[in-house]
Amino acid sequence: MKPIFLNGPSIRKSRPKIQLHFLLLQAQENPHNGATVKFSNFERSASPDFVVFSPTMEFFLEEGKQLHDQCSTLVLPALSIGNVGQLAVDLLVSSMRAARIGYLDDPCVLPCIGNNAYEPLPMGELALPLEVYESTANALTLVQQRSPVIKGKVVDFAKNLADFIATCGKKHVVLLSSLDFGRWQQIDTSSGSQIHYLSSTKDDGTDDYCEQMGWRSLHEYDSEQSRWKYLSTLTEAKTTQEDGPPSDEELEEGDYLPSLPFASLFTFLKAKGIKVTCLLCYCSEGDNIPDAFNLAEATGKLLGLRPGDEGIKWVIPYSWKSVYGPPPDLSIF
Structure with a gap:
């Protein structure tokens, strides 16, 4: 089933029916990461859940789940052409049997609901716009984004998410995204690698370990x-978007990359002193599952997950059975 997008008032009215309505009871310090926490109850639950607050982003911890300090590396997608980053995160979550521990709520992201992406049971379990998973065996946290950011709110969302990540004490963030093949300026397939990267380790965006992997830095x-x-100026407290980006008369040839969602996330996270590694691939719209495998495999190499060896083995997500619709009826041929 495709996600159902709802407007603000509708989703608020629907929340009690799908147990997303919370009754806030009290606030106290979170023993897991020092962030401000409010205890809350599901409307039909007797057990309290944690709600971690950043300025405008909320994290709701599911009943019976807990945060693990050892999961200090975070993997998340940055939406772009072909949804390759999202597909790669789906593949990683499914293959590592990562457990959903909660979800994020941000006013910059369109609300939506859908069926469970990874297995058909239990029936009635819903997929939400921003879900948080943990794989304690791999010391990894993953965030899956299933709906787009509201037009004009990409920078606001990046700021909110960076604030939240910094509050949670993550040490390394891996951003997975894709680039439009039609805008590839320096095509060089001599290395055979389709993975490009951008790192906060050095000012020029390069990283020695990524170079050893045979990946290419973003020359642009x-x-x-x-x-x-x-x-970069938007990361300063005194600067707001009202100051405006460069005018159309000042547009340059290299404006494509910084206009993408991954660029805003990279900039805000880097400004907070968090190590950021962007793994990127050039692609076109279509069947992007092979691109997702390439990006997921690169993530495995970067983090030492060794897929297919003694580490994780790729498990196709249940939702991929219908990602491009049913196969054609052979009787028509």
Whole structure:
């Protein structure tokens, strides 16, 4: 079933029916990460759940679940062409049997609901716009984003998410995303690698370990380019979006990359001193499952997950059975 998008008032009215309505009881310090926490109850639950607050983003911990300090690395997608980052996260969650521990709620993300993406049972378990998973065996936290950011709110969402990640004490964030193949300026397939990267380790965006993996740094990245500099100014408290990006007359050839969601997330996380590694691949719209495998395999190499060996083995998510619709009726041929 495709996700059902609802407007603000409708989702609020529907929340009691799908047990997303919370009764806030009290606030106290979270023993897991020091963030401000409010205890809350599901409307039909007797056990309290944690709600971790950043300025405008809320995290709801599911009943009976807990946060694990050892899961200090976070993997999440940045929406782009082909939804490759989201598909790769789905593949990682399914293959590692990661457990959903809660979900995020942010006003910049469109609300939606859908069926469980990983297995048909238990019936009635819903997929939500921003879900949080943990794989304690791999010391890994994963966030899956299932609906787009509201138009014009990409930077606000990046700021909210970066604030939340910093509050939770994550040490390393891996962003998975894709780039439009039609905009690839320096096509070089001599290395055979389709993975490109951008790292906060050095000012020029390069990283020695990523180079050892045979991946290519984003040659188009230039921190002094006007749009990248504009994003950097937004990380300063005194600067707001009302100050405006460079005008159309000032557009440069390298404006494509900093206009993408991953660029805002990268900039805000880097400004908070968090290590960020963006893994990217060029692709076109279509069947992007092979691209998702490439990105997931690169993530496994980066984090030492060793898929297919003594580590994880790829498990196709249940939802992929219908991601491109049913196969054609052979009787028509």
